[in-house]
Amino acid sequence: AQSVTQLGSHVSVSEGALVLLRCNYSSSVPPYLFWYVQYPNQGLQLLLKYTTGATLVKGINGFEAEFKKSETSFHLTKPSAHMSDAAEYFCAVSGDGNNRLAFGKGNQVVVIP
């Protein structure tokens, strides 16, 4: 079965500082990897995804993530945090043929002015 580990449920970052959210996955097949963001009382919105090809993936709102097969990781970064980045972020993996997504527990990001 596929799974995702996200450590540190709450992440505090100063405005203008680097945002780094870690994601490690487990999959017996080549994975498809996703990062979603969830704002309060809203559904999940796709930030970026890795399917095949270039391992550095750029997404919306200045976020990017790098797929590292040797480390089974797909960490999310943004060079400079903005107040509007305060939200919950979920890493997810699929690829078992049925497109079922297995989500991590999420990171609640707080941006400190």
Next chain:
Amino acid sequence: EAGVAQSPRYKIIEKRQSVAFWCNPISGHATLYWYQQILGQGPKLLIQFQNNGVVDDSQLPKDRFSAERLKGVDSTLKIQPAKLEDSAVYLCASSLGAPSNTQYFGPGTRLTVL
């Protein structure tokens, strides 16, 4: 392009009552998913439909939960009878169906069971 629609947005019921949630996916999306998101956790897949057939319902508590997708478009998720532990946000998502395709999520229904 219209997104995934869900209703109601909020529902409060007493335990042992029944409740139903409705979802209208993005037009043309063959695959529809229902997820349960308990506070502080990531979404967990309950059931996946391909058109109007069930692909995966392995994590659906079938003694109390049921879902249908008539005519391969709209879907309804029902809980009968509800338990306290069913308090959660129920998210509907849709996609074109391939594993690499993006799943698009609706705003969710927040259920509180008292």
